[in-house]
Amino acid sequence: MNPIEGHLPTRSPLHDILAPRGIAVIGASADPTKRGYKAMVGLVKDGYRGDIYPVNPKADRILGIEAWPSVTAIPGNPELALICTPAATVPGLIAECGRRGIKGAVILASGFAEIGSEGAELERDMMAKARAHGVRIIGPNTSGLFNLHHRINLLALDNVKPGDVGIVSQSGNMLLSLALEAQHNGHVGFSTYVGPGNQSDIGFNDYLRYLGEDEHTRVATLYVEGFRDGRKFLEVAREVTAMKPVVVYKSGSTEQGQKAASSHTGALAGSYAMTVDLLKQSGVSVVHQSDEILPVAEGLGLLQKARGKRVAVISDGGGQATIASDRLTEAGLELAELSEATRARLRDVLFPQASTVNPVDVAGSTDANPSLLATCMEIVAADDSVDSVFLVGMFGGYSIRFAESLLGDEMRGAESMVDLSHATDKPLVIYSLYAPIKPPALRRLHEAGLPVYDSIEHSVRVLAALGERGLYLAQNHRQSREMPVAAKPELAELFHRAQAEGRDLYEYEAKELLRGHGVAVPEERLVRNEAELTEAVRHFGAAPLAMKVVSRDILHKSDAGGVKLDLVGEAALREAREAILTSCRAYDPDAAIEGVLVAPMAKKGVEVILGVIRDPIFGPVLMFGLGGIFVEILEDVAFRSIPLSRHDAESMVEQIKAKKILGGVRGEAPVDKEALVELLLTVSRIVEAYPQLVELDLNPVIVGADGYAVVDARVIVARDLPANASDKEAIA
The missing domain is CATH 3.30.1490.20 (ATP-grasp fold, A domain)
Known part of the structure; x- marks a missing residue:
């Protein structure tokens, strides 16, 4: 297994709240239908080691534990309060918690900002009380939390196994779905779960920082409907993903998002695609199907990363080998080209009819000796052209399909695979059609920390995530941020004049701005x-x-x-x-x-677009893609958060589907990609230097073999910023 390295610069204040030494349950109840009862049951049943303080003025004892009439009557020092009472009571209770010295409160009630203006006013009152008394708020409108390594189960979920997957989910049902899936899997366990609710105080970035620091969490997993402070989340994600994997499922992929008629960039910004690009830029592994969340989290938690995207496939069935190859290619992975020495070693142990090109098809060689599959895995894992090994087929089921006497061979094969996993840093991923029934050989693999899946598609998604993470870490280690530039007084004056006149920059002024920073403008x-x-x-x-x-x-x-x-x-x-x-x-x-x-007239070439918006959630964002009049129709664009690194700029050019056009088609020469990269970096620097720049569209930019020409330029100017506003003020 690969170690988790690195550390965050500051310790999250959430440790005292999410791993408290004492918990007050406000609204504790003996009624099994109440949340105050379920929370008490969860704490008692799971053996919470801290102090439990039920608060209920109408009860002397609840589940055998002495109850207290109010928060202020509690004799001990709880660090966390679970508030199970109606919304209208919450502000007053928060004030009481603060006076009692309680550091955090979990608010289950709905009826706050999510219902409209009246609820929003109640939420503001609650937050005013919380700030005045130094109480941090989880929720409101949260499903609750658990921290299984500290035996805190405020949801009273049964059969939830402690493990190393941390979860933050805006959907309580999604948490329940993952818990039931893990129960069926039998090997995945959880560390901490939090439902952020309305995020009135503590947001996703705060929870992610905590999971990044938590010694019991090897992979942070988030179900996100909406970020409160997306830019801060990206900053924290960059820190956490340097240490451990982060998996995000972002819902709302079909929403049109923020629309702005002022520019093409504004029309495309705020989209699901933009959010995905920005998350990936920060090293996050994004999954697009809800049933991928747990498999990818498990695989990344166990294996952490691969060196790259070259996969060797070993299969005992031609059909499944073909399916695996198709899915790997679709996922952007590569079938590793095995060396002749590797193929010769495979031919030495397999039947003559076996195929030793990748995917390797053993063609019946393992029917009488399934442990040969482990030998094949060891052979291909030793090949320098291989980054990951993918076993596809019926391993674990030979003794079921053919003869019980093969069980010993399968167990020996499983032990060899376990030994190989310890000897190599290359991930070993197993798909078996017998995985649903958990035969002994597959159980042994699971127990040793090797992921086994019952879906080729899930296996491939895990392999893709491992490869993407490995390449991100390698590149992130090498790259450094481009140096910013200072605003030039004569160009800053263009913005001052436009602001004074209540307009945007004229096209010739926008081009003067670009030209002044070295951009090629005719x-x-x-x-x-x-x-x-x-x-x-x-x-x-x-x-x-x-x-x-x-x-x-x-x-x-x-x-x-x-x-x-x-x-x-x-x-x-x-x-x-x-x-x-x-x-x-x-x-x-x-x-x-x-x-x-x-x-x-501009020379002929490929039309591309560069655009910038200051997104209300993510701050300044740069867009690049196929330009001209079809940009909003084709939407073949890539997004990155500003400032850009050189790798960010290079990856934008390589991401778009039209990159084949940039590479030259039908006899046309390839375009000057290096000039494009420099243009992207220069635009990023310009945006940092001039906070009055709200939106920018360069469309089209004509790119040829010997450079580019900016044909049209549009700059939208902030109307309400002082001339000397800082970049931070512009983004806020």
């Missing part, structure tokens, strides 16, 4: 009158020109008829200018038109 001329038009013609000569309207009120120039292309000669430019002005005035009679922008 030369252009602003034309306000006939004389300037004549001067532009003289300056550019006979080259074909493009003309675009410049107006603070017309964002989508093409829609307004504000763009004319391939113009040659002064007459053509005069006619185009008149047509643009006429069309734009018809489109918006009140539009203030600054003039038209004249520039040489």
Whole structure:
């Protein structure tokens, strides 16, 4: 097994709350239908070692434990209160808890901000009391918590096994589903569970920090409906994923998310795809199916990582080998190319009809000796081209399918696999069609910490997560943050002037900003009158020109008829200018038109888009993808949180499906990817330097073999920021 390394810079204050030495159950009850009863049962039945203080003014004892009429009457020093009473009572009880010195409170009641304005006011009152008295709040509207290594089970769940999977879930039913799945699995156990509820105080980033520090947790697993402070979560995730795996299932994949008509980037931002990209950027393993959560958490907890994505498949059935190969390829994994020496060693132990190319098909060689599968695994694991080994087939069931006498061979094979797992740092993942019935050989593998799955698809998802994590850790170890740049006074003045006039940057101003930081922007001329038009013609000569309207009120120039292309000669430019002005005035009679922008036609190439938004949850985010008019239709884009590392920029270019176009198709030369990477990094630096920049669209950027040209640029300016606002203020 791979050790967990690293540490977080500060200790989470949640340790005292989630592993308390004393618990007050406010609203404790002898009524089996009440949560106050179930919590008491969970604590007593699981043998909680701390002090339990039932609070109920109408009872002397509950489950044999002395009860107290109020929080203030408790004689001891509980660190946590579980509040099982109605919402209206909570603010007053929080004040009492604070006066008693209780550090945290779990609030089960609903009826707060989730129901509307009246509940929101009650929640504000509760939080005011909590801050005044130094009480941290879990919830409200939470399903509760357990910490099984400390025998705290406030949910009174039965048959939940202590283990190393920590869970934070906004759905109580999802926790129940995972608990039942683990019970059926028989080998997965849990450390801590918390339902964050409304996150009125403690949010996902706080819980993740705690799980990152918790010695009993090897993998943190989160079911997320919505983040309260996504940017902070990403920061904490980067710290935690350097030490241990983090698995997230984000619900809401079909929601349209935040929409903004001001830019293409705004229209695509706030999406599920954006959230997934940002989580992966921070090293999080994202699962897209709810039934993948526990298998991936188990696999990452046991195996931690793989060096890369090259997988060797060993199978005792051709059909399943083919299915495994298909799923591996679809998941972005590679079938490792086995060396000739490895294939020769396989031929020495297998029948002549066996296939020794990857996937390896033993072709009946193991029917009389299933332990040969372990030998094959050992052979391929020794190959330097292999990062993970995937056993596919019926191991564990030979003695059931063929003869009971094969059980000894299977057990010897299982022991050899266990020995191999200790001798190699390459993950060994087993799929067996006999896994559901848990035969002895598979039980032995499970007991030794080798994951065994009853689904090829789940196995492949685990292999993908292991490979992604290994590559992330390797790259994260090598990469360093790009140096920021300072704002230039003459360019900052562009924002000051736009803010004073209540507008966004004109296109030529946006390009001036880019040009001032080394971005390749074609030369252009602003034309306000006939004389300037004549001067532009003289300056550019006979080259074909493009003309675009410049107006603070017309964002989508093409829609307004504000763009004319391939113009040659002064007459053509005069006619185009008149047509643009006429069309734009018809489109918006009140539009203030600054003039038209004249520039040489861009060279042919691939159109891409770069965009920036300051997301209300995640802060500044950069988007890159296929550009032009189809960007919102195809949505072939990648997102990263700003600031970018060089690896972030490189991975954005490689992520989009259109990367084959960037690599050159139908005889076209590959585009200059390095220039694209530099452009992404420069835009990231610009956003850091100018907090007044709210949104940016570079669409299209024409990329060719020898660089790029920014054809169109749009910068949305903050209306309510002072000229000297800091980046932190802009993001808040």
